[in-house]
Amino acid sequence: MDSKKFGFLTREVHAGEFEDELGSAVTPIYQTSTFKFKSADHGAACFSGEDDGYIYTRLGNPTINALEQAVANLESGYKGIATSSGMSAITTVYLAFLGKGKHIVSHNAIYGPARGVMENVFARFGVEFSYVDTTNLDEVKKAMRPETAMIYTETPANPTITISDIKALAEIAHKAGIPLVVDNTFCSPYLQRPIELGADIVVHSMTKFINGHADVVAGMIVSSEKKYHDMLRPVMTNMGCNMDPHQAFLVHRGLKTLALRVEKAQESAIKIAEYLESHPKVDWVKFPGLKSHPQYELAKQQMDGPGTMISFELKGGLDAGKRLMDNVKLILLAVSLGGVESLIQHPASMTHSKLSHEKKLQAGITDGLVRFAIGIEDANDIIADLEQALAKV
Numbered sequence: 001m002d003s004k005k006f007g008f009l010t011r012e013v014h015a016g017e018f019e020d021e022l023g024s025a026v027t028p029i030y031q032t033s034t035f036k037f038k039s040a041d042h043g044a045a046c047f048s049g050e051d052d053g054y055i056y057t058r059l060g061n062p063t064i065n066a067l068e069q070a071v072a073n074l075e076s077g078y079k080g081i082a083t084s085s086g087m088s089a090i091t092t093v094y095l096a097f098l099g100k101g102k103h104i105v106s107h108n109a110i111y112g113p114a115r116g117v118m119e120n121v122f123a124r125f126g127v128e129f130s131y132v133d134t135t136n137l138d139e140v141k142k143a144m145r146p147e148t149a150m151i152y153t154e155t156p157a158n159p160t161i162t163i164s165d166i167k168a169l170a171e172i173a174h175k176a177g178i179p180l181v182v183d184n185t186f187c188s189p190y191l192q193r194p195i196e197l198g199a200d201i202v203v204h205s206m207t208k209f210i211n212g213h214a215d216v217v218a219g220m221i222v223s224s225e226k227k228y229h230d231m232l233r234p235v236m237t238n239m240g241c242n243m244d245p246h247q248a249f250l251v252h253r254g255l256k257t258l259a260l261r262v263e264k265a266q267e268s269a270i271k272i273a274e275y276l277e278s279h280p281k282v283d284w285v286k287f288p289g290l291k292s293h294p295q296y297e298l299a300k301q302q303m304d305g306p307g308t309m310i311s312f313e314l315k316g317g318l319d320a321g322k323r324l325m326d327n328v329k330l331i332l333l334a335v336s337l338g339g340v341e342s343l344i345q346h347p348a349s350m351t352h353s354k355l356s357h358e359k360k361l362q363a364g365i366t367d368g369l370v371r372f373a374i375g376i377e378d379a380n381d382i383i384a385d386l387e388q389a390l391a392k393v
């Protein structure tokens with residue numbers, strides 16, 4: 001069932017499923033930290049790699065492996081590495097490719113901590129960085145140095161919803177002989193497959209669309225080829241940021257309805273973005289499905305749909321945005337995204353609060369920007385909730 005000849009929905013349901021001797025329909029939770037060897041020689045063979053038997057859950061586990069195979073299949077990648085969180089997926093990638101004197105060119109509007117950990121932690125170990133606007137290829141080319149070891153982007157970006165050209169960035173990276181890493185969290189493989197567009201490594205916060213039910217924190221790294229996977233896997237296992245079998249089971253269960261959930265939320269997001277754009281109290285709306293989006297054409301080319309994430313600003317800026325957020329009733333005032341519930345939050349004081357005011361503005365994160373993650377509730381109910389909250393602004 002891992003064959004690419006099946007459609008996305010079929011693979012989403014069946015890819016990676018582990019066949020056990022009892023004929024379990026879904027991969028059971030192998031809630032064990034360690035595995036018995038048949039003999040001392042068998043144990044040695046497992047460690048040397050001659051036998052692919054399981055050893056210890058930090059190194060591998062059937063429940064986790066099933067999820068890794070499923071996501072790698074959907075991303076058109078070679079293999080996946082499941083991690084404890086999206087942040088641990090990102091830091092594993094940084095650790096595998098960067099070190100003293102190495103340099104990263106990255107997008108200036110990425111998930112706040114993905115930039116914060118670079119500027120505050122990796123900097124202490126001598127890693128250098130350039131945060132530029134990766135939607136502008138000239139800025140990327142100018143930032144490249146002989147020591148540049150990776151180009152990193154998030155598209156659509158959190159929280160500005162800017163779209164970077166994956167194909168063009170891959171060309172720049174490959175000319176320099178380095179990998180392009182794409183955080184595909186905002187799309188999920190249902191709407192965008194960066195490896196098909198030339199990216200080398202994809203990272204995910206599976207806390208979002210892939211799990212989809214706001215009840216698990218989890219991450220994934222998918223490599224396009226063996227050489228990257230072989231660099232990344234030992235970093236993850238040695239750092240110990242592995243997934244837990246129960247976490248893998250829940251995420252895999254969520255994955256099976258990914259396309260249905262994204263389709264439904266996206267249908268609502270299109271209606272809601274149009275509603276917001278036509279509202280007299282709204283200053284601007286950023287949504288890849290609106291013609292007003294600066295990369296509307298690029299989004300149509302590289303994404304299979306505009307997604308479910310909307311950013312907007314009210315005419316009264318921050319004060320008006322706060323009144324809106326304080327008055328929603330159905331929509332939850334909470335960070336995160338990609339779950340069945342609609343969530344609204346204020347990036348400048350929440351997810352991106354650790355960035356300086358200047359860096360926020362450079363990245364397009366204005367004080368009044370409100371980020372809206374659409375869930376699968378009825379679109380009319382979400383719009384009615386916005387309507388009553390906007391009336392109070």
Ligand code: LCS
Pocket residue numbers: 085086087088111114154158183185186204205206207217218219335336337351
């Ligand atoms: N990448 C992106 C694009 C994200 O949005 C997040 C989390 C991460 C990576 C990190 O993943 P985690 O470790 O949380 O699984 N984004 C969040 C957000 O926008 N609000 O709360 C978390």
